[in-house]
Amino acid sequence: MATKRVLNKSTYKDYIFDIFNYLFLIILMIVTLYPFLNVLAISLNESTDTIRGGIYIWPREFTFNNYLEIAKYENLVTGFGNSVLRTVVGTLFGVFIQAMVAFTLSRTDFQGRRFVSTVIVLTMYFSGGLIPGYMLIRDLHLMNTFWVYILPGLVSAFNIIIIRSFMDGLPFSLQESAKMDGANDFTIFYRIILPLCKPVLATIALFVAVGQWNSWFDTYLYNSMNENLTTLQYELMKILENTTMSGNANANQMRPNAAQQSQMVSPDSIKMAITMVTVVPIVLVYPFLQKYFIQGMTLGAVKQ
DSSP states (O other), X not given: OHHHHHHHHHHHHHHHHHHHHHHHHHHHHXXXXXXXXXXXXXXXXXXXXXXXXXXXXXXXXXXXXHHHHHHTSTTHHHHHHHHHHHHHHHHHHHHHHHHHHHHHHHOTTOTTHHHHHHHHHHTTTOOOOHHHHHHHHHHTTOTTSGGGGTGGGSOOHHHHHHHHHHHHXXXXXXXXXXXXXXXXXXXXXXXXXXXXXXXXXXXXXXXXXHHHHHOOHHHHHHSTTOGGGOOHHHHHHHHHHHHHXXXXXXXXXXXXXXXXXHHOOOHHHHHHHHHHHHHHHHHHHHHHHHHHHHHHHHGGGOOO
């Protein structure tokens, strides 16, 4: 009888814990989803009605005019193609080269690993600055070229440290046994290390891809005079800037009539529409990498 009472008490505590756990997760989900739903609702709401405010998770006057307004601007198709191309090429090259550097630094038989690691880490705290960086790009003749999007971002100290930490958790005996079988360093890296590093490589690929996709400042600095090398983020930035300026100009003028109001564009609506255009591609890719993302961020800290 006492045993049954103890079991009932334990079950009751578990039931209460589950209730609080579910409530906490529901609240966390709401807090996480609300900003995204709010941005989506404003982007799908009629532009002049957005100025009134009071839009939360559902548009008050549904319309696609904000997205159609963005589509009117030139060079968006070219910018989208360049953004996709730089994201794909930059991610592939960046992850492969950073993995090679991390593999070299993870080798215990590499005599200069500590010195090279220190030099790489120092680049996270000190940099040459914007002007020396610009002069370096100019002297390397990378101005107005597509490779200015790829070459400067091939090496990332933070990403190399993450990959090396993951590789440090792999048994070094795998490399030694492969070496005894006649495999060279590149064969060991390509056939043994890379397959075992899929989780951390997927994590780094997500980091690099997001950085490449969201980047616009390098286009502004190096390729702003070449419309064929423009990127989507740079074009969206120009749209947002022009819309904000026109919105401020309209605010300083007299109250427009109904015909003029139908042609006005709210900077907030355009801003939210641009945010959705920017975020959606990454949101579509992330679910496929989520499993590897979690493994890559946790397994690197597990040592043998």
